Each structure stands twice: as C-alpha cells, then as structure tokens.
Amino acid sequence: MIRYLVRRLANYAVLLFVAVSLTFVLASVRLDPYSVYSLRTPPVPAETIEGLMREYGLSHDVPLWQRYLTWLGDILFRWDWGTSPLGVSVNDEIAVRMWVSLRLVLLGSLLGIVVGVAVGAWTATRQYTVSDRVVTFLALLVISVPVFVLATVSTIVAIRINNATGVDIFEFTGETGSVGAYPGAALVDRLQHLFLPTVVLTLTGAASLSRIQRNLMLDALGSDYVRTARAKGLRRGRAIRRHALRTALVPTGTYVAFTVATLFVGSAYTERVFNFRGMGMYAVDAIGSQDVHGIVAVTAFSGVCVLTGALLSDLLVALLDPRVRLG
C-alpha cells in the first residue's frame, strides 16, 4: 500500500514539474510584462523599466534558461514564487485569494454533493415516473447552460426581485457590502453575498452529480444482492439505503474527490460574475496583466489540486472497494 502510494506520488510530482515548467516557458515567450508600463503618463523611461524587469526576473534581455533557473531557485530555496510586473508579491496575493476560494467552494460543493446524491438516488428509485423525467430534464438543462450564463441570469432575477420588493434581499457584488448597525450585521452581510454564488455552484455541482448517481443507483437496484435482500424480507427503504446506496456511493466518492479539488480554480466564472477575488479570477487577471509569475503559480496550484484529487480518488477506491488490490 505504502509502496504503491509513494510510486504514484513520485510519478505525479514529475508530471507536475514538467507541466509547470512548460507553462513558465510558454508564458515567458507569449506575455509581455513591459507593456504594463507602456501606457503610463508621464512615460516611464526605458532604462527604468529595464531595471525593474531585471529586478523582478522578467527582463527579455536575460536568456530564458537563466530566468527559469533564477525563478526555480527562488522557489526551491526561499519558497518565493516571484512578483508581478508591478512588483506585487505572488505569495501574498495567493495567501489572500486562497481563503476567498475556499469559503466559496467549500460551501457550494458540500451542498452540491448532498443535493446531487440525494436527488440522483431518489430519481433512480422512481425511474421513468413524472418526477424522474422532470428532474432529469432540469439537470440536463443546468448541465447544458454555461456557468457564466446561469450566474448572470441569477443576478438578473435577483435585481428584479430587489426592485419589486424595494429591499436589497440579494447582494451580488463582492464579498462584503454595506453593513447594517444591528448585532451580527457583519455576518448577515457576508452570508447575503455568499448566497447567490453558493446557489449557482450547488446547482451546477448537483446537476452533474445527480446524473452519475442515478446511473450508478439504477445498476445497483437491478443487482442480485438487492433482490436477495428484499427476498429475505428486508424492507424496501432499508434495502435501498443499506445495500444499493452504499455500493453506489463508492464511484461517486472518487468522482467527488477529483472534482472538488479542481473547483478551486474552476469556479473562475462564478467569481467573475459575483466579483469574488479568488484563485480563478487571479489566473484570468494574471494573463490580462501580463503577470508571468502569477499565472505560473496558479498553474502549479491547480496542478497540485488536480493531483491531490486524483490521489484521493485512487485511495478511496482502494479503501472502499474490496475488489481492488494494490501491489
């Protein structure tokens, strides 16, 4: 078991290193940190820009391999992921944004998992009834809508409701807004701002998960051991929960382990629409502002997330499925 994990981990580490190095090379070639200063008034002298770029390790005059080695050395020896062309530390930026993403993703994905599993299992027990068809259609609808369309539509609906009632029930820009003067107002304000993005993340997560769970559950419900359990006199509800659902949850667990990790960066659309300054938006902003070190750091971060997810799902399968033997 341990040997298997170590080998798996080493393989992942090599993959990650190659992927991040490739991104560094590509970003250094394609992005132009100098252009950040080119539109300044009064114009910044070329020597000043060059001096700054040399200091930040972004200068085009330094050979690419040398820039790469400096950057790699800083990470390995000082855990310093570099600076943006404007001199902002990448470490500081990520330290703040990570928690924004965590707050957003954790709540949304937890709710999404619970709702998705429940809805999927429930519709499977009622296959081809009206409620199954309605839920299936709704899930397909949500899966087919891009997240940014769904999120934007939710803001349109929210502002209509706000206008109709004359009260700002829904808040949808940023993490915090105007805080009232009553006790606990700060918390209420934060929850208000979290509400819509969480609903959007929950809906998208639950929609795809419910489809997977429904298929798994249908397989489990048609299996011999569930029929045996029923034949031996187990109540329907108990047979479904203890025998069918339990087996059907194993593959779901591995899927969830994988997707939750990717959500850290994958919620960029939700962050954009609701103006959350999380990791996903950091990536988008970094490319827009020619921030080579920033985008490479996010790439590394998301790579670690994906690999953690992959490793977790490997582990879960090994732990939960007695048929899997690790050599």
Place this chain on the structure above:
Amino acid sequence: MTAPATVAAEGPQTARRISSRRLILRRFGRNLPAVLGGGVIVLLIVAAVLGPHLVPWSYDAIDPGAYLQPPSGRHWFGTTQSGRDVLALTVHGLGKSLLIGFLVAAGSTGLAAVIGTSIAYIGGWYEKAMLWVVDLLLVIPSFFLVAIITSGSGESAWIWLVALLAGFGWMLSARVVRALTLTVKEREYILAARYMGVSTPRIIRRHILPNISSLLIVDATLNVGYAILAETGLSYFGFGVQSPDTSLGTLIAEGARSATTFPWIFLGPSAVLLALVLSVNAVGDGLRDALDPSSGSGGRA
C-alpha cells in the same frame, strides 16, 4: 413499421431483413428529444448560413438613434450600445461558434482515434511513452495555456483556438479507444490479416476503426458541445475569439457586463447557445442508444 395483421397474412417467409443502417435510424427515430435536437441543429446551421441574408440588418450596420433599444418589431432581439442589431450579431456569432465546434470535434476525435488505436495495436515503448504524454496533457491546465496563446493573437486567434482545443481534447477518448482496441486486436480476423502481411496502418483503418466507429460517432457529437462551451467560456474572459471577430462567447461577454440593466443583449445569444448545446447533447445521447446493441432504451429493434 409493419402492422402485425399483414405479417400474419403474408406468412413468415416475407419477414424482411433490415439493414443495420435502417435499424439504427429506426432506433434513433424513436428517441423524441434526439430527433428534436437534430432538427434544432439543422435549423441553427441553416440560420447561420442563410441568416445574414434574411435578417434585415447587417451585423456591422449601425442604426442611428436606436441605441440600447429593447426588442421591438424593428429589431427583434434589440440593439447594442453602438446601435447594432443583436439578432444580426447573434446569427453572425453563431456561424463562428458552429464552425469552431465542428472543426474541434473532428480534430479531437480524429486524434483520439489515430492515437488510441495505434498505442493499443503497436504497444511496447510507444505505448508507454504515449500514455505518459496523455497523463501529462491531462495535468496541464489547458484552459490557461489556451488563454495565454490566444490572448494576443488578434484575428487569427480562432484558428489557434481550434488547434489548441483539439490538441487538448483527445486524451480521455483516446484512453477509451485504446481499451476497446485491446479487446478487438486479438480477434481471429485481425490476426489473419496480420499474418497475411497487411500493413499496420491498413489494419487499423480497415479492421479496427470500423469496429469502434459507433464510439467515435458519439464522441464526435458530444465533442461539438464541449468545444462550443470551451469557446464561449474562453471568449467570455476575453481570451479565445478576439474582437473584432464575433462569436456567441464574445457576444455573451459583452451582454453580461450590462445584463442587469439591458438584459436583451445577453439573453439573445445565451438562448441560442443553450438551444445549441442542449440539442447536441440530446443527439449524442440518442446516437449512443441507437448505436449500442445492448441498449434497451430504443425499444425492440
């Protein structure tokens, strides 16, 4: 379908054999969402091709004085901030999105077919190396790489976008293709072909690919949906298709900025996108059921 009465009257000897193509068409025809989806896709393609001639406004024409007008008889989908007709823009953008979707689907499914079959059939070091490449490409955050490359390439960005989306989209299907090929490659007729001296590319083309064609057809269909979603997603952030080039993604991005005050600029292209993706997915599901001999969802054959 033949009525039971006539079958009984004419006797069993006239029970015609149905060709597999007709069988598949018949199974597909019973799936109402898939047929509807197919109809919508054909309609959208016709709209994208003929639309520019049917819509009274050209996509770059400006209607002076009609800025940010809600939908009306004059402009069915309303107008933008610069007085351009949203319907004309949507039809124009739809064409680009469809083009990207179909090209990417053809490219990534083609790559998956060639690479998946060849790594399973040839094996050895080639297989090990390619599987490692597959793992690497799955780890690389392709979204960012595509964004970095397309963000500064102007009007040719959409060609880059097609190449990159296809280049990053084949890995999972290639794995499935490989697994299927492994089960096929030891069959007698393939061994026979090999011992008769048929070359490897020819065996793959003539004997292996036809065996897994149903998987590839379904894969290509679903890839159209993925590609269009990827295009709109990238363009939404200002990557992917670059202005002045127009796609559904750039239109939705433009509309989303003022969606709470002038929702029609956003809702028109979004509705078209939703209809397109829903239809593609419905057709993909229908094809899967129709092509899968073990599927019971199409009813009795």
